[in-house]
Amino acid sequence: MASEKPIGLFDSGVGGLTVVREMFRQLPQENLIYVGDSARCPYGSRPVEQVRQFSFEIMDFLVEQDVKMIVIACNTATAVSLTEARVRYPVPVLGVITPGSRAAISATRTERIGVIGTEVTVSSGSYAREMHRINPRLQVVSQACPPFVKLVEDGDLDSQETERIVRDYLAPLQHEMLDTLILGCTHYPLLQPVIQKVAGSKVQLISSAEETAREASFILAEKDLLQTDNPAPVHRFYTTGDAAHFTDVAERWLERKVEVRSLSLGIK
Amino acid sequence: MASEKPIGLFDSGVGGLTVVREMFRQLPQENLIYVGDSARCPYGSRPVEQVRQFSFEIMDFLVEQDVKMIVIACNTATAVSLTEARVRYPVPVLGVITPGSRAAISATRTERIGVIGTEVTVSSGSYAREMHRINPRLQVVSQACPPFVKLVEDGDLDSQETERIVRDYLAPLQHEMLDTLILGCTHYPLLQPVIQKVAGSKVQLISSAEETAREASFILAEKDLLQTDNPAPVHRFYTTGDAAHFTDVAERWLERKVEVRSLSLGIK
Numbered sequence: 001m002a003s004e005k006p007i008g009l010f011d012s013g014v015g016g017l018t019v020v021r022e023m024f025r026q027l028p029q030e031n032l033i034y035v036g037d038s039a040r041c042p043y044g045s046r047p048v049e050q051v052r053q054f055s056f057e058i059m060d061f062l063v064e065q066d067v068k069m070i071v072i073a074c075n076t077a078t079a080v081s082l083t084e085a086r087v088r089y090p091v092p093v094l095g096v097i098t099p100g101s102r103a104a105i106s107a108t109r110t111e112r113i114g115v116i117g118t119e120v121t122v123s124s125g126s127y128a129r130e131m132h133r134i135n136p137r138l139q140v141v142s143q144a145c146p147p148f149v150k151l152v153e154d155g156d157l158d159s160q161e162t163e164r165i166v167r168d169y170l171a172p173l174q175h176e177m178l179d180t181l182i183l184g185c186t187h188y189p190l191l192q193p194v195i196q197k198v199a200g201s202k203v204q205l206i207s208s209a210e211e212t213a214r215e216a217s218f219i220l221a222e223k224d225l226l227q228t229d230n231p232a233p234v235h236r237f238y239t240t241g242d243a244a245h246f247t248d249v250a251e252r253w254l255e256r257k258v259e260v261r262s263l264s265l266g267i268k
Numbered sequence: 269m270a271s272e273k274p275i276g277l278f279d280s281g282v283g284g285l286t287v288v289r290e291m292f293r294q295l296p297q298e299n300l301i302y303v304g305d306s307a308r309c310p311y312g313s314r315p316v317e318q319v320r321q322f323s324f325e326i327m328d329f330l331v332e333q334d335v336k337m338i339v340i341a342c343n344t345a346t347a348v349s350l351t352e353a354r355v356r357y358p359v360p361v362l363g364v365i366t367p368g369s370r371a372a373i374s375a376t377r378t379e380r381i382g383v384i385g386t387e388v389t390v391s392s393g394s395y396a397r398e399m400h401r402i403n404p405r406l407q408v409v410s411q412a413c414p415p416f417v418k419l420v421e422d423g424d425l426d427s428q429e430t431e432r433i434v435r436d437y438l439a440p441l442q443h444e445m446l447d448t449l450i451l452g453c454t455h456y457p458l459l460q461p462v463i464q465k466v467a468g469s470k471v472q473l474i475s476s477a478e479e480t481a482r483e484a485s486f487i488l489a490e491k492d493l494l495q496t497d498n499p500a501p502v503h504r505f506y507t508t509g510d511a512a513h514f515t516d517v518a519e520r521w522l523e524r525k526v527e528v529r530s531l532s533l534g535i536k
Binding site for chain 1: 290293294295296297366370371373374401402403404405478481482483485486489494496499
């Protein structure tokens with residue numbers, strides 16, 4: 001019983017497009033609906049309850065669109081809404097934190113893992129908790145990097161000023177002898193070149209985007225929901241922010257034309 | 269409802285120990301039971317129906333030991349018994365082919381993927397079928413490498429003769445412009461250094477072992493069967509072949525002491 005229904009994804013803005021790009025690559029036949037909540041971005045410095053409300057408002061919208069699966073393509077929203085969402089909705093809901101955690105456990109050789117993310121994600125302790133459930137011996141150190149999301153939303157990916165900011169925020173991790181660093185925010189893979197340069201070539205960066213697409217593939221296969229024989233998949237993009245700006249970022253990152261619609265959400 | 273029951277794994281011989289090593293790393297708190305059917309190894313050149321019978325005989329034994337999950341840590345046995353096993357047993361059954369396929373899809377950038385394995389695995393076409401379901405555009409070329417399993421069972425991992433044999437069998441793949449090569453037999457990761465040398469540093473090798481442990485972790489978490497808070501897990505090893513030889517290979521590969529028991533199976 002393969003399913004032609006779309007997969008629904010959302011993020012606080014353009015960060016979740018890193019997951020979309022991986023979905024294109026790893027699940028090229030799936031129909032997708034993406035919501036980027038740029039008007040209310042960033043989520044990462046907001047009160048938890050507000051992020052929770054925003055997340056459920058968007059997931060309700062996706063379920064109304066009859067999606068077969070929800071991917072919370074945002075670490076902050078995953079940290080505050082995944083557990084509840086899995087009970088609330090009749091479709092599988094996948095976050096980005098457990099895939100990134102499992103990938104880091106698989107990648108590390110020294111059992112010293114770093115996590116960078118938004119303030120909400122880091123203070124939730126979700127990554128460390130998830131990894132310690134599986135392996136209590138792991139050393140996990142975290143660092144919140146509040147300005148990174150705005151750099152990405154503004155498209156400021158490789159200036160000298162960006163490198164200086166990245167260097168400042170990674171400085172506390174430089175003496176931790178990490179061999180693996182989790183990019184614990186879906187915006188961060190767009191900064192991957194500068195983060196890799198600052199962290200050094202010996203540190204393996206884990207992109208939640210790549211891992212999440214892989215686990216989505218796995219869940220769809222397990223539940224017999226994979227879309228096969230669909231050479232012309234439909235991808236719909238919605239943004240609550242400026243559609244022209246979103247289109248610009250999306251087309252550069254996804255390397256294809258996209259049609260972006262405006263979406264108005266109630267809670268401000 | 270975390271489960272203290274062991275995970276059951278089996279292989280035609282010592283190859284599945286590559287999966288065990290990854291389980292130690294990625295699921296260090298799990299209790300394990302491993303059966304290596306060295307007396308009837310190799311499976312890969314036998315009639316399909318015989319491999320099927322051997323596989324179910326061992327899985328029946330594992331289910332009698334009250335395992336919470338079965339991992340078919342053998343590509344040949346996966347190719348011929350996975351679908352039926354998933355219907356037959358009340359516990360989750362995981363093979364090594366879909367994890368390796370998904371990892372290759374995630375790794376490739378050029379969409380040109382090679383698969384090496386036993387004759388049964390290669391002639392089953394399982395890898396190509398699994399990958400094409402997800403992405404029909406992939407170019408997949410396969411090569412059976414019958415002597416490799418015996419090299420590993422004999423512990424002959426790095427001699428000049430081994431390198432010559434690997435070079436001979438990989439020769440047909442050398443002009444295929446592959447960027448990814450699936451080690452489609454759990455014995456092959458023990459030959460990884462020589463395979464990497466022959467294939468060249470630009471080809472990414474995909475070990476089913478690493479990927480399978482990761483998907484096992486995922487399934488256990490999904491089904492709430494993860495073992496947590498178990499600092500002294502129990503690992504039981506059975507072999508149908510020579511226990512001293514099996515112990516020797518296992519202790520070198522796993523880098524720890526193991527206790528190996530003899531197991532007598534009915535079908536010869």
